[in-house]
Amino acid sequence: MKKKFILKGLGCANCAARMETAICKLDGVREATVNFMTARLIIEEEEGQMPFIVQEAERIIKKIEPDAVMKKA
């Protein structure tokens, strides 16, 4: 399954890159992309673990950039 999110308030390109690396390492994530220019996060997961992944991704984003809010696209 593939899910798209908008990262509101994403302000730094390096943070975006770090979020991407961290989310990619989560269990069950096949591919994750954080696009700084369009402020989008796209997560592709193996199967059935999306709620957990989303929760973890939210935690990672908050940690790296506290002002960014993850919203469903």
Place this chain on the structure above:
Amino acid sequence: MKKRLWRILTAAFIWAAAALIGQNQKWAEFVLFSGSYIIAGWDIVTKAARNIVRGNVFDENFLMSIATIGAFLIGEYPEGVAVMLFYQIGELFQDYAVNNSRKSIAELMDIRPDYANVYKDNELIQVDPDEVKIGDTIVIKAGERVPLDGRVLEGNSLLDTSALTGEPVPQEVQEGSEILSGCININGVITVKVTREYEQSTVSRILDLVENATNKKSRSERFITRFARYYTPAVVIIAVFLAVLPPLLIKDASFSDWIYRSLSFLVVSCPCALVISVPLSFFGGIGGASARGILGKGGNYLEALARTERIVFDKTGTLTKGVFHVQKIHLSDTESNMDDNSYNKNDLQDMRKQELLELAAHAEHFSNHPISLSLKQAYGREIIPDRISDTEEISGHGVRAVVDAKEILVGNEKLMRQYGIPYLEEEVSGTIVHIAVNRQYAGYILIADEIKEDALSSIRQLKEAGIRQTFMLTGDNEAAAGKVAEELGLDHAYANLLPADKVEKLEDIMQQLPSKSKLAFVGDGINDAPVLARADIGIAMGGLGSDAAIEAADVVIMTDEPSKIATAIRIAKKTLRIAWQNINLAVIVKTAVLILSAFGITALWAAIFADVGVTVLAILNSLRALNVKTL
């Protein structure tokens, strides 16, 4: 953004005042500088504190806070505040540039239709394009955007397709024309039958493509983020050693001197300039290309396109128009020698040619074969069915019909042989249609595909853009392939290929390539999907109608012009050049400043330039990528 600007200006003003008061009044100076610092940097410091609590150490805010506070502690007030001030200016500028380029790309891609006019109970109402179904009738008034793909039922108009194709010349549409969503209706009112739902319509597919394009990252972008991942921690660790070790190991070395040097390291260690400049360039390049009607599926394809050295073309529909036209009417010797003194010889010949075409068109009247369609189109006048009697279609051979009480045979050489009629044999590219009147050979009509107007100049432009070799693959015969290849100056042409052979031939060509150079295949996308997918870069032309093309291709060119390929390559090269200029600029300047400040040759000011100055320069340079109008 205004508020931030005012904050910076106020802080800068106080900073200037403090600098003027100078060393004479220690306390006033300290108070003013502190005030300036607080105004300029309180948010950075609080963010840094918050991030440390969350276990986030190598964060920009933290680095800047340590660098500036450190400068304060060793008594370098003006520089400490200046670092913070300039850092804020850089951030402001960066946000401004990013917002600007986001906005300009949103404008370029502003093709989303807001509503569709549909009839409900005999009244025209506006509904969301999402709600319209296939087969519904919609009305598009002058000035409105075409909301869904469809076919015109009624009305004439001009459509502005520039938002889709980058093409400034409007397209004429009338009853029966297929129209694409996203165009703007310029003058008349047209009634349209919807042929695709909104989700499947051109406009949503383009938006989808462009939105996802920047998700596939280029190698240069991956390189720079990986670089940043090691660069920042490494520089920070060196900074710590630099502050502590020399004063302990070297006699006469003072802590404040070496701490000052290490502060430069902290300032230079910020990775953002590096990381932002690359995606910003690609974003601009992809956006600029879309505005020219070239859709790339990602930054990685822009990169591959810049490295392309060989291009393989499909012939029909790519280099040629894919529409058959009467090229030549050739009269048999007996026909052309029937002289009549009252006419000029050329006029007479032309008249006889017209007559021959007229007979052929009438004989083929009931056939739907593409060849008969092109004959009728070339004839151009109305066909009077009363003149025709007794038609018989001889499959694989041609047509026998009686027109104006004359027996007409129209077909290939097999038909002529079947009736024992001697005919002219000529090696020409295209399809020959022989005509016999009352079993007498009258001549032939040559029907062939036409080379596109811009094909010749595109090949020249491609060579100029660094393409080394051009190839052509076609299912057509040798003569037709040879003629096109020669006319266009292609390096190699392979004829008589079945669709499956094309993939094999492509693989052959690819095997001879050096590994670094890339090969692009260009096709019209209708039956080329496997080849498009197999090439390093598949370019589909005019492929908006074909789902398979969009699926299989990496780059979609919205118009039919092969010259757009050269444009795409030029855009790709420019984008890549800009991205690497930025990478080199940042790496070289930062390394130089690191070395110089380690030896105490440059002051903190140089570090500020290496960070903020380089960011600003890189961003300004990236913005050039968006400007591709003249490429």
